Amino acid sequence: MINRKPTALPRMTATGMTILAVIGLLSMPAYARFGRGGFGGGGFGRGGGGFRMGGDGFAGGNPSHTAWSQHSGYSSRYSSYHPSAQYGTTPHQSASNANQTRYNEAQSMNQTRYSEAQSMQNKHYQSQSALSHQQYNQASNLQSNSSGHWGDPYGGCCGSSGGSTAGAAAVGMMGGMAMGATMESAVTPRQPTTVVENVAPSAPMPYGTTLPYLPPGATPTQVNGMDCYYSNGTYYRPVFNGSQVVYVASPM
Amino acid sequence: MRNGPLSIPTFQLILFVLLLATEYTCSQARGDATGSGGQASGPSAAAASPEPSPGNIVSPAASTNAVPVIDAQVRKVLDNVCHELSSAGTLTYHAEITFDSVLPSGVKLQYAAAMDTAIKRPDHLAINYKSDLGAKAIWYDGKTLTVYDPAHRAYASVAAPDSIDAMFRQVADEKNLSIPLEGFDFNDECGRAYRDIQRGKYVGVNDVNGVDCDHLGFIQQEADWQLWVNHSGKPLPQKIVITYKNLPAQPQWTAVFSNWRFNQNLAASLFQPKLPKGVVQASFMGLEEKKQ
Numbered sequence: 001m002i003n004r005k006p007t008a009l010p011r012m013t014a015t016g017m018t019i020l021a022v023i024g025l026l027s028m029p030a031y032a033r034f035g036r037g038g039f040g041g042g043g044f045g046r047g048g049g050g051f052r053m054g055g056d057g058f059a060g061g062n063p064s065h066t067a068w069s070q071h072s073g074y075s076s077r078y079s080s081y082h083p084s085a086q087y088g089t090t091p092h093q094s095a096s097n098a099n100q101t102r103y104n105e106a107q108s109m110n111q112t113r114y115s116e117a118q119s120m121q122n123k124h125y126q127s128q129s130a131l132s133h134q135q136y137n138q139a140s141n142l143q144s145n146s147s148g149h150w151g152d153p154y155g156g157c158c159g160s161s162g163g164s165t166a167g168a169a170a171v172g173m174m175g176g177m178a179m180g181a182t183m184e185s186a187v188t189p190r191q192p193t194t195v196v197e198n199v200a201p202s203a204p205m206p207y208g209t210t211l212p213y214l215p216p217g218a219t220p221t222q223v224n225g226m227d228c229y230y231s232n233g234t235y236y237r238p239v240f241n242g243s244q245v246v247y248v249a250s251p252m
Numbered sequence: 253m254r255n256g257p258l259s260i261p262t263f264q265l266i267l268f269v270l271l272l273a274t275e276y277t278c279s280q281a282r283g284d285a286t287g288s289g290g291q292a293s294g295p296s297a298a299a300a301s302p303e304p305s306p307g308n309i310v311s312p313a314a315s316t317n318a319v320p321v322i323d324a325q326v327r328k329v330l331d332n333v334c335h336e337l338s339s340a341g342t343l344t345y346h347a348e349i350t351f352d353s354v355l356p357s358g359v360k361l362q363y364a365a366a367m368d369t370a371i372k373r374p375d376h377l378a379i380n381y382k383s384d385l386g387a388k389a390i391w392y393d394g395k396t397l398t399v400y401d402p403a404h405r406a407y408a409s410v411a412a413p414d415s416i417d418a419m420f421r422q423v424a425d426e427k428n429l430s431i432p433l434e435g436f437d438f439n440d441e442c443g444r445a446y447r448d449i450q451r452g453k454y455v456g457v458n459d460v461n462g463v464d465c466d467h468l469g470f471i472q473q474e475a476d477w478q479l480w481v482n483h484s485g486k487p488l489p490q491k492i493v494i495t496y497k498n499l500p501a502q503p504q505w506t507a508v509f510s511n512w513r514f515n516q517n518l519a520a521s522l523f524q525p526k527l528p529k530g531v532v533q534a535s536f537m538g539l540e541e542k543k544q
Contacts, residue, residue, distance in 0.1 A: 056386025056403075057351035057365050060505035061432030063475040063494050064448045220532060227532040238406040238534035242428040243388060245404040245534060 055212070058243045204233035205249040211236065214247055223252040322452035329466045330452070330479075332487035334442035342518045343371040346511040347433060349383070352503035360501050367432060367507070374415045374439045376523040379431065390431065391525045392419055398525040399429070406534040407527055415439060427536045433507060436489065448472045457483050460490040460508065474498055488512050 205211075218231035229236040229247065236247040337343060349365040365383030370376075375394030381387060389400040394414050400407040410427065412419040417439050423429040431437070438444045455467035458480065465480035475498075480491040494505045 056381075056383045056388070057349065057353075057363060057505070058381055058383070058386070058388045058432060059430050060351050060496075061349070061492075061494065061507060062430045062434055063470070063472050063477045064435075064444075227534070238404065238532055239537045240399060240401075240406075240408045240427070240429070240534055241537045242430065243399065243401075245401045245406050246537075 055244045207249050207251055209249040211247045228252055320449050322449060323454045325454040326452040326468050329468060329481050329487065330445060331442060333481055333489060336487050337436055338439055340514040341373055342516055344513045345369055345509055347507040347509050349507045351505045354501040354503050358501055370518055370522055371437055372518050377416055377437060378523050391523050393523045397423060400527060405531045407531055408534045408536050410536055463490055465490050
């Protein structure tokens with residue numbers, strides 16, 4: 001009898017909560033309620049694999065045949081371009097290579113930088129104009145920028161892009177080095193530059209290992225009439241995986 | 253007793269309502285996944301109504317066995333394009349391309365490329381492709397297909413059948429080699445195009461670089477694509493956008509076409525490999541090698 005007073009408030013609270021819960025649930029799109037799609041699924045929050053159209057976009061342009069490369073870990077043996085996916089080995093080799101795995105993981109960052117550097121170097125080799133250089137440098141820098149600001153494993157740190165600095169960067173690349181840039185540098189042309197030197201593998205790679213680019217210092221040679229490259233005790237055979245060139249460590 | 257903030261019946265009522273709401277949302281989600289009236293997600297399937305309206309493409313059932321649903325107007329435009337391109341003895345065109353690169357974090361970057369294609373039907377093809385991230389050249393002379401990668405200074409050649417169509421099929425099946433825009437290069441283009449289309453919708457007359465175009469939308473299993481074709485005059489493609497809807501962040505590959513030229517005299521040397529000195533001969537990775 002004494003405790004009968006406060007009955008209206010709990011009822012109103014319960015009714016209000018119910019209404020709010022129902023409205024809240026029904027007003028959200030289904031995919032958002034269940035964590036599919038939306039900003040987190042297709043966008044920045046996704047921690048899964050990254051995709052390129054075969055590295056240079058050549059594998060795109062065909063709705064019926066997707067030959068994109070995925071760089072999302074160490075399991076994809078022949079995925080191209082992204083270093084983190086390049087050091088896969090054949091099963092009989094991988095079992096005995098715990099050290100190699102550790103090396104691979106440690107090398108991943110350097111290899112990333114090397115890949116970017118090699119891209120720029122190759123771009124320099126084939127470039128038709130200074131403009132294309134600048135465009136590439138800017139694009140490459142932007143890609144590196146993503147590491148600092150969006151949590152990508154790309155090894156960019158700080159650098160610059162655009163104008164004469166881009167040209168200087170391209171010259172620097174010729175020595176097998178890489179650089180990145182902060183996002184701000186796209187707006188502010190002059191920023192401190194950091195150069196990261198790449199290191200070649202210190203031990204022979206297991207046969208079947210594929211790399212998207214040659215290790216630094218690899219030299220062209222011929223074995224039994226076949227073109228290949230030699231670096232640190234390993235022969236690398238160039239192979240087209242679809243439209244993308246990869247280098248396979250081979251006994252030759 | 254009503255000492256707490258919620259009585260047991262009220263709490264049960266809330267649970268009941270929540271269960272109902274959950275069931276409703278689950279059914280919505282299932283409908284979304286199967287395309288049975290649920291709200292489609294993604295830019296390529298943006299309609300909620302089961303009855304499509306112009307510019308509003310509804311994703312078909314996920315089954316690949318579904319009968320293609322293609323608007324009559326779409327068929328007409330596409331047939332005209334096919335006839336125009338496949339009936340030309342020789343054909344050259346230029347494409348300005350942009351393509352997305354999705355980083356592991358999900359950040360999407362866009363790069364550019366340019367591609368020049370020359371076709372001499374039925375068995376000659378040459379492609380020169382240069383992008384921000386690399387380059388390729390392809391020569392096919394009815395006997396041999398050669399692919400050259402200038403960045404890697406490597407090339408590979410493979411014996412090929414004596415028609416463009418058969419060559420495309422062989423290199424796709426055996427070498428996992430996909431040629432950009434090969435749909436425009438086939439001798440029998442329409443047969444190929446219709447093979448994979450699940451749904452084709454006429455979107456409307458829309459602009460590409462100041463030119464009125466018939467805007468078509470297509471849904472396929474792996475990718476959705478849009479095609480813009482001259483609304484008047486020769487039915488030539490002006491633009492294509494391919495959305496790889498099953499890949500994270502749904503990257504797109506876009507090409508804007510120009511310099512369509514037909515029945516010109518194309519020198520035989522155009523289809524012969526032009527390899528610089530010092531390039532390295534590579535091989536194609538075989539299917540067996542891939543499976544290892």
